[in-house]
Amino acid sequence: MVNFIDEERQFYAGLHSPAPEAGRLRDRDHGYCPHVVVRRKALVLEDVRDFPRFAGNAIVDETGVRSYLGVPLIDRTGIALGTVCVVDTQPRQWGRTGLDTVKSLAAELSEQIHRREGGTI
Numbered sequence: 565m566v567n568f569i570d571e572e573r574q575f576y577a578g579l580h581s582p583a584p585e586a587g588r589l590r591d592r593d594h595g596y597c598p599h600v601v602v603r604r605k606a607l608v609l610e611d612v613r614d615f616p617r618f619a620g621n622a623i624v625d626e627t628g629v630r631s632y633l634g635v636p637l638i639d640r641t642g643i644a645l646g647t648v649c650v651v652d653t654q655p656r657q658w659g660r661t662g663l664d665t666v667k668s669l670a671a672e673l674s675e676q677i678h679r680r681e682g683g684t685i
Contacts, residue, residue, distance in 0.1 A: 595623040597647040600634040604644055606663060608633050611655035631656040633663060635670045640678045648673060 609632040612618045634649030648670040
C-alpha cells in the first residue's frame with residue numbers, strides 16, 4: 565500500500581488499503597505512516613500492541629491492524645511524499661527480507677515518479 569501525506573491528511577492508495585468502507589482519507593494523526601514521514605526512516609512494528617505509543621491508535625481499533633512495516637517515499641528533491649507500507653491483522657516478524665523488499669519497492673516507485681516528472685514515461 566502507498567500512503568501520501570500532506571499537512572493535514574493522509575490518503576491510502578493501493579489494492580489492499582485498510583478499511584475501504586471507512587474511506588481512504590484520514591487525519592494525519594492516525595496510523596503509523598505519519599511517524600515514518602517525520603522520522604524519515606523505516607518503522608517496523610511486529611505487534612503494535614507491544615508499543616504503548618501505537619497500541620491505542622485509531623487504525624488499530626478501526627481496522628484491526630496488528631503488524632506494520634513502512635518506509636518513507638522520498639522524491640528526488642528529498643521531500644517525503646508519504647510511505648510504502650505493508651500491514652497485517654496478525655503479529656508478523658517482517659525480518660530483514662521484508663524490510664529490504666519494501667525499501668526496494670519505495671525506491672522503484674520514487675524512480676517512476678521522477679521519470680514521470682521528467683516526461684520519460
